[in-house]
Amino acid sequence: MVLAAFIFLVLSFRSKPATLTNPAVDQTQKSNFNLQPIPTAAENVFNLLLLGTGNPGHEGVGLTDSMIIIHLDIPNKKVALISIPRDLWVSSQKINKVYVSGGFPLVEQTISTITGLSVSKTILVDFNGLTQIINGLGGIEVNVLKTFDDYFYPVAGKELETCGMSNDQLAAINATMSGFQLEKQYSCRYEHLHFDAGPNKMTGETVLKFVRSRHSNQDGNDFARTLRQQAVLIGIKNKLLSLDGLKKAPAFFDKFIRLVRTDLDKQTAVAIANLIINPKDYQISQVRLSITNVLKESTSADHQYILLPKSGNDNWSEIQDYIKKQIN
Numbered sequence: 635m636v637l638a639a640f641i642f643l644v645l646s647f648r649s650k651p652a653t654l655t656n657p658a659v660d661q662t663q664k665s666n667f668n669l670q671p672i673p674t675a676a677e678n679v680f681n682l683l684l685l686g687t688g689n690p691g692h693e694g695v696g697l698t699d700s701m702i703i704i705h706l707d708i709p710n711k712k713v714a715l716i717s718i719p720r721d722l723w724v725s726s727q728k729i730n731k732v733y734v735s736g737g738f739p740l741v742e743q744t745i746s747t748i749t750g751l752s753v754s755k756t757i758l759v760d761f762n763g764l765t766q767i768i769n770g771l772g773g774i775e776v777n778v779l780k781t782f783d784d785y786f787y788p789v790a791g792k793e794l795e796t797c798g799m800s801n802d803q804l805a806a807i808n809a810t811m812s813g814f815q816l817e818k819q820y821s822c823r824y825e826h827l828h829f830d831a832g833p834n835k836m837t838g839e840t841v842l843k844f845v846r847s848r849h850s851n852q853d854g855n856d857f858a859r860t861l862r863q864q865a866v867l868i869g870i871k872n873k874l875l876s877l878d879g880l881k882k883a884p885a886f887f888d889k890f891i892r893l894v895r896t897d898l899d900k901q902t903a904v905a906i907a908n909l910i911i912n913p914k915d916y917q918i919s920q921v922r923l924s925i926t927n928v929l930k931e932s933t934s935a936d937h938q939y940i941l942l943p944k945s946g947n948d949n950w951s952e953i954q955d956y957i958k959k960q961i962n
Contacts, residue, residue, distance in 0.1 A: 708909045716749065786849040871918070930943075
């Protein structure tokens with residue numbers, strides 16, 4: 635759901651404190667997480683957690699299917715985007731459910747335990763907020779790493795369309811198919827997406843399709859989606875800098891305050907802003923946890939697809955070592 639650039643966005647926030655008033659968050663539910671104390675961050679090193687969720691009313695509302703740590707190392711002028719896969723299994727549930735279980739405090743402590751990074755501030759944006767932010771910037775340019783097509787991107791409002799099939803035809807396909815194989819028979823419910831490799835100018839609506847697409851044969855898995863999300867963050871960052879965003883931030887971004895929820899207080903935001911001299915000097919790196927490095931695929935007891943640390947269930951040592959090597 636998105637961005638090293640968001641760090642520049644939030645510098646001007648009159649932030650709203652995070653509360654558990656979201657109806658998707660059950661304030662009485664407590665998970666049995668094996669949590670460790672939040673690590674202490676080095677001086678002038680900040681770790682902000684960016685969460686992306688669906689709009690209210692969207693299926694799975696409250697689930698944070700996009701989770702990116704923005705690691706800002708001011709002394710060394712480095713920014714790392716660290717993507718956490720939504721299917722990572724932590725203490726008997728997927729990590730994308732942690733926010734629903736305990737809001738910002740629990741998700742921050744959980745991410746800190748997994749990564750070994752001191753994560754104590756979070757920004758949450760939904761699909762609608764992301765679209766409005768990008769459109770407010772006049773669109774962005776995104777570097778697409780790989781050409782891909784997705785012939786099954788769902789069209790909002792057409793979820794129940796029968797696509798002209800008779801009752802007999804509907805009964806026949808429902809009797810012989812299930813899951814996505816069945817859904818694909820309703821071709822009118824989907825649109826065809828195509829993206830060419832290289833720089834692409836995108837509106838907020840296009841960006842949303844780009845980061846949410848999941849049925850491409852060329853680029854359809856969750857690991858590919860994390861790279862796309864990171865590419866969008868870099869695109870937003872570049873647009874902000876082209877607008878001289880830091881100088882214009884107080885006036886320009888005030889209208890976006892209502893589009894996010896955050897526990898980043900104004901004092902912390904101002905402190906970070908005062909430490910950043912020239913954001914163009916910062917080197918950006920991208921880090922993703924995947925089955926090619928520290929994770930392995932598995933199945934839970936209730937048959938969910940999950941990802942586990944190669945070092946063992948709830949053993950985060952290898953993940954922490956990998957992240958440390960990537961950001962130093």
